Amino acid sequence: QKTYLKSICLQYQLYLLNSHFFCLLKNEMRLIIFFLCAYLPKTGAGHCKWAEVLKDLEQIKTSKDIDVSLYTANTDEDVKCQEPIMRCFFLEMKVIVQECYIKNCSKTQDVLNIWKNGNASLENNKSNSTTSAKCKECEEYEEKNFTEFIQSFVKVIQRECR
Numbered sequence: 001q002k003t004y005l006k007s008i009c010l011q012y013q014l015y016l017l018n019s020h021f022f023c024l025l026k027n028e029m030r031l032i033i034f035f036l037c038a039y040l041p042k043t044g045a046g047h048c049k050w051a052e053v054l055k056d057l058e059q060i061k062t063s064k065d066i067d068v069s070l071y072t073a074n075t076d077e078d079v080k081c082q083e084p085i086m087r088c089f090f091l092e093m094k095v096i097v098q099e100c101y102i103k104n105c106s107k108t109q110d111v112l113n114i115w116k117n118g119n120a121s122l123e124n125n126k127s128n129s130t131t132s133a134k135c136k137e138c139e140e141y142e143e144k145n146f147t148e149f150i151q152s153f154v155k156v157i158q159r160e161c162r
Helices: 002-018 020-024 029-047 050-061 079-103 108-128 146-160
Strands: 069-071 143-145
Touching: 002 108, 050 069, 050 108, 069 079, 079 146, 143 146
Parallel strands: none
Antiparallel strands: 069 143
């Protein structure tokens, strides 16, 4: 829906720039329309890209049929390590996906949604990512139970959404 709105606004801006109609408008009206269209696509930027993941994490956090130990990043890690930490959490979500397929978990679809949405967001960031040399590899973190893993994951995402 937001993409559709952005597209309409962009088309409208191009139309205004290329049309005689734009010349007929008073300066104030031209500026108002131009700034409204320039601002409108950015209104979605305030929305955290991890909101859907966070919602699904809330759905699975009480699951009793997921019993795994997972590498769990510390929530107080260096901010420069945020992307590798997120990658680690989503790698471990893949473990949970596999566990749910084996045990036929009641929350399999929510787990799959988290994994898919997270990987899609991470792929979008791949090109402009820089990783500090002091960031830990996923396997260097302590293994924790599912509940502790989800709690840490939620904290990391909430920090990312501020």
